[in-house]
């Protein structure tokens with residue numbers, strides 16, 4: 001009997017084992033980014049920018065040159081890299097606390113300037129690394145370490161919808177929100193990441209893919225329930241779809 | 251090129267461009283804004299890039315990104331903006347990236363004012379950001395000296411893979427003097443084989459980071475950094491001495507204050523008072539040698555500063571109890587006059603005794 005390889009590890013990732021919790025979709029999203037970089041044959045021309053959060057060590061996992069940014073500053077660091085090396089591919093990999101809280105200014109301005117970078121934005125509606133505190137993306141009613149009675153709009157305000165907001169800026173070329181909660185959506189997520197990198201390749205401007213992701217550890221749910229929670233609670237609050245495509249079409 | 255009349259801030263900018271700095275990320279703040287504007291005009295002429303960031307925090311992080319690719323890059327600010335840059339500066343040190351950061355100091359704390367001051371001395375010489383670190387700080391006293399020290403700042407940055415601070419007070423940034431840009435000879439510097447430019451060049455994956463989760467490993471990194479700081483201390487001390495040989499009293503001042511102090515010394519010398527000057531040019535590493543050489547034979551030192559007394563602490567450490575150390579300072583952006591300094595000198599020395 002001969003065996004056929006149906007799936008193999010992407011060369012876009014190193015052999016280092018990741019440290020993510022069981023059931024966390026950070027790992028899946030890493031793989032998608034790695035596959036896209038490999039399939040587009042741009043791994044060797046890419047400089048990734050790791051952020052702060054559970055993905056702080058992502059520079060150990062992506063098989064390309066990487067630089068580590070301060071909390072929230074990845075888009076500014078990426079700007080510095082890309083402005084010096086305009087013919088290389090530059091991406092950031094950021095969580096929602098990193099991007100939508102401390103780093104909201106950096107991402108808005110990078111988008112407004114039309115920086116030709118790609119932002120991989122992992123939205124798990126919570127701060128993972130620091131132990132499950134409220135993020136700007138935490139849902140109304142969601143309990144976290146710092147919203148023990150559930151996020152109350154009258155106290156903590158309402159969740160920030162990053163795709164919707166950035167899509168209003170002229171500098172953005174491609175903005176899509178996807179989810180990593182099941183296989184069809186994961187495949188869609190990969191297509192979105194590819195489109196975002198292609199927008200960068202064509203020099204169209206800033207591109208971002210927001211990926212709804214899980215945090216079983218801090219949500220207090222098992223991995224399967226977490227995937228359900230994304231589907232039932234996050235997608236209604238964060239509608240999936242293409243929010244900007246400078247080239248037109250969906 | 252001959253002599254040209256220029257503003258201090260513009261001299262820094264031009265000197266940086268001539269030192270091969272083609273990338274500048276900045277944010278406006280008085281009294282350094284001319285530097286930003288000069289770069290905006292000048293860098294496109296040399297095929298470089300100027301970008302106005304959305305904040306000082308973004309600017310220093312853009313510097314971090316650019317520095318990681320191996321190019322010469324600079325940012326500049328003044329006190330409140332410099333405070334914001336401390337985050338990025340700590341990361342530059344931790345990741346061992348070379349860059350030049352200019353601080354044209356104004357009166358503080360808080361929003362303070364836009365008058366010249368030296369009250370960021372602690373902030374620039376004692377670390378400033380989080381973690382154990384020191385950064386080379388150069389403090390020119392004239393526009394001609396800026397030309398030289400700006401290019402040296404880039405060389406030091408590249409030699410040690412460290413950010414370097416160029417510090418002046420608002421007066422230095424704003425005043426005009428004739429300057430000459432001579433031919434530069436760049437010393438031999440280490441190759442930047444650590445730069446992240448994509449692996450296509452040599453197939454080597456490179457990582458720039460200041461993160462080290464293992465305590466022992468981080469301690470090892472810190473020890474290596476400390477060794478580097480020790481090398482900088484050994485090799486990069488700069489100072490000027492003036493008539494310290496026969497002096498009974500030695501004034502200590504840096505930057506433009508040193509020039510005013512020098513005038514007070516001239517006056518005192520005319521009156522027969524034996525007074526000299528030590529002018530630290532590198533604020534870190536602080537020049538201890540001229541103090542060690544004089545402290546056992548002088549009666550005392552007087553540190554003159556545009557602060558409430560910051561450098562005087564380093565003077566005391568260098569003197570180490572061997573002689574009296576006095577202080578004269580003005581704050582809030584007030585520039586001490588020659589006459590004030592002279593009067594202070596008289597009161598400390600007890601005037602002219604024949």
Ligand SMILES: Cc1ncc(C[n+]2csc(CCOP(=O)(O)OP(=O)(O)O)c2C)c(N)n1
Pocket residue numbers: 052053054055071094095096097098099124126127128129130135
């Ligand atoms: C300046 C600064 N403030 C706070 C922190 C602490 N911190 C580390 S990770 C994090 C939140 C990250 O959350 P998120 O971006 O949502 O990523 P996740 O961990 O959920 O993947 C915070 C606040 C820090 N490292 N730096």
Ligand code: SF4
Pocket residue numbers: 019020021023024025026054124128129214215216217218
């Ligand atoms: S804490 Fe949450 S986000 Fe972080 S690795 Fe674990 S599951 Fe993933």
